Amino acid sequence: MIKLKNISKQYHMGDVVINALDNVSMTISRGEFVIIMGPSGSGKSTLLNILGVLDLPTRNHGAYLLEDVDITELGDRELARIRNRHFGFIFQSYNLFPELNALENVMVPLTYAKRPKAERIKRAEELLEMVEMTHRLKHFPNQLSGGEQQRVAIARALANKPTLLLADEPTGNLATEQGNEILSLLKKLNEQGTTIVVVTHDPKVSTYGKRLVHLQDGKIVSDKAIEQS
Amino acid sequence: MIKLKNISKQYHMGDVVINALDNVSMTISRGEFVIIMGPSGSGKSTLLNILGVLDLPTRNHGAYLLEDVDITELGDRELARIRNRHFGFIFQSYNLFPELNALENVMVPLTYAKRPKAERIKRAEELLEMVEMTHRLKHFPNQLSGGEQQRVAIARALANKPTLLLADEPTGNLATEQGNEILSLLKKLNEQGTTIVVVTHDPKVSTYGKRLVHLQDGKIVSDKAIEQS
Numbered sequence A, B: 001m002i003k004l005k006n007i008s009k010q011y012h013m014g015d016v017v018i019n020a021l022d023n024v025s026m027t028i029s030r031g032e033f034v035i036i037m038g039p040s041g042s043g044k045s046t047l048l049n050i051l052g053v054l055d056l057p058t059r060n061h062g063a064y065l066l067e068d069v070d071i072t073e074l075g076d077r078e079l080a081r082i083r084n085r086h087f088g089f090i091f092q093s094y095n096l097f098p099e100l101n102a103l104e105n106v107m108v109p110l111t112y113a114k115r116p117k118a119e120r121i122k123r124a125e126e127l128l129e130m131v132e133m134t135h136r137l138k139h140f141p142n143q144l145s146g147g148e149q150q151r152v153a154i155a156r157a158l159a160n161k162p163t164l165l166l167a168d169e170p171t172g173n174l175a176t177e178q179g180n181e182i183l184s185l186l187k188k189l190n191e192q193g194t195t196i197v198v199v200t201h202d203p204k205v206s207t208y209g210k211r212l213v214h215l216q217d218g219k220i221v222s223d224k225a226i227e228q229s
């Protein structure tokens, strides 16, 4: 499904070059559940952004093949179309639209499927019920706690039934029990066919995945199947 | 040092009243290391903001005595003075100044102590070295990873050698090893006299504290000493 070949992402700060990603290659097949771990600053969010075509590798520093098409050759509109219809994102700092309330935030991705408004409202309410946020539908992001914002972001990421779900620390602001509920939900979605990539610092989260990739200083240092218990 | 008496914090959403904090009373003595846990939305960040005088209880809903002075009677300038000179904050979403780089962010609290600039730069560099961020001094917040931003926020919170340190999920974006380094640092500061209140979802973090307070639906449901191992 996805092939990253020799991807590098460089930032230039004056005359210093920072290799946020350094010659990274990996293949992700449909239906996988990949966990990405590594120290702070090792390149995890950068890798996730490139996987989700929110960002591109540095020019001439690798290829991203999505179903064998090199996406670095596609135009912005085509990238946006792929991203909006097929990918779901949960960002490290949630990234809800501050001017929309919880319900409206979850309805945004549903506009791409062009369903009638009443149907979109119903679907958004069901998603928010799934993450136990029914009691806060009309709250704006700045009227929600950290974990509540994170749960709204999770509901929004799942709205379009994405084929690829990319989650950066999806349970970082949730207590253990609530975090486990979200992870069980992700596991169920994966069993139903969604390909999932989760960045996490929590070793417990990694037990839900099927494959564990370790990053360090922008490089993949290990990439193995997880023993399913 | 701090006495909260029957504190309530209410938000009015149309005709619904949300009790973010509901009749909370607690006393914090100098040198304590208090851990606050509880489900998402239970009132932890609200409690921390009130403890740090960033927010006030709802009118006529309780008193906050700081060294026996009712701070709800003080004016904004006096509250700001106490806060800037004596308290250090690590917020749930870091809250760095986006227009200042890492070094400048850490230097901001040092302006209150009115030391010469060269001294402030040196102190800020030492703090950033303590959280292993020496390699990113000139980066702006949007050029830093989540955990790097969190570490800069920690350095900034410690800049003024605060008597009271309030930390909301201070290791939420750090890998286990890096998180443990920060917690050992907090433990050392506490042994040297800093009063510390940490909100966390991570049971491992709670092992560093001396007292554990559980919140649920805005109420304190348990408040006990932690067995030191």
Ligand SMILES: Nc1ncnc2c1ncn2[C@@H]1O[C@H](COP(=O)(O)OP(=O)(O)OP(=O)(O)O)[C@@H](O)[C@H]1O
Pocket (backbone or CB within 6 Å): A136, A139, A142, A143, A144, A145, A146, A147, A148, A173, A174, B011, B012, B013, B018, B019, B020, B038, B039, B040, B041, B042, B043, B044, B045, B046, B047, B092
């Ligand atoms: N400005 C506001 N208006 C209305 N409700 C609010 C506002 N701010 C917070 N709340 C509500 O108050 C409750 C407590 O919020 P708080 O941020 O203290 O929770 P928390 O325990 O820190 O949660 P988390 O673990 O998710 O960060 C939440 O249910 C939230 O929806």
Ligand SMILES: Nc1ncnc2c1ncn2[C@@H]1O[C@H](COP(=O)(O)OP(=O)(O)OP(=O)(O)O)[C@@H](O)[C@H]1O
Pocket (backbone or CB within 6 Å): A011, A012, A013, A018, A019, A020, A038, A039, A040, A041, A042, A043, A044, A045, A046, A047, A092, B136, B139, B142, B143, B144, B145, B146, B147, B148, B173, B174, B175
């Ligand atoms: N815009 C930028 N300019 C310069 N350097 C950057 C920029 N964005 C990221 N970096 C650097 O690239 C490196 C990788 O960042 P990334 O956000 O991918 O790390 P991460 O593994 O997600 O870390 P964390 O666990 O702390 O979230 C970091 O060291 C960071 O300082």
Ligand SMILES: [Mg+2]
Pocket (backbone or CB within 6 Å): A044, A045, A046, A092, A168, B145, B146, B147
């Ligand atoms: Mg990150």
Ligand SMILES: [Mg+2]
Pocket (backbone or CB within 6 Å): A145, A146, A147, B044, B045, B046, B092, B168
């Ligand atoms: Mg909170």
